[in-house]
Amino acid sequence: MSHxxxxxxxxxxxxxxxxxxxxxxxxxxxxxxxxxxSDFVRSFGGRPEEKAIAVDIVDRxxxxxxxxxxxxxxxxxxxxxVPDHALRFA
Numbered sequence: 354m355s356h357x358x359x360x361x362x363x364x365x366x367x368x369x370x371x372x373x374x375x376x377x378x379x380x381x382x383x384x385x386x387x388x389x390x391s392d393f394v395r396s397f398g399g400r401p402e403e404k405a406i407a408v409d410i411v412d413r414x415x416x417x418x419x420x421x422x423x424x425x426x427x428x429x430x431x432x433x434x435v436p437d438h439a440l441r442f443a
Contacts, residue, residue: 359405360420361397361439375406380417380434385426393423398441
């Protein structure tokens with residue numbers, strides 16, 4: 354069974370009023386991006402200037418996390434390897 358976490362991300366305006374563009378930096382420095390509804394985004398760690406989205410944890414080792422993204426990225430991936438410090442568990 355997978356666990357859910359919040360993944361820190363960069364948020365930019367989307368094409369429509371009710372969506373945003375999400376950018377995630379992977380552990381190898383690549384950026385994955387996709388659009389999601391704006392109500393999928395929340396503050397990361399209680400800091401309003403930092404944003405996060407919900408992801409499912411596929412695997413984790415304390416330094417990196419493999420996560421399932423809520424949408425397929427424009428780069429073609431539905432899974433990303435991210436730094437563990439970019440994850441928060443609630």
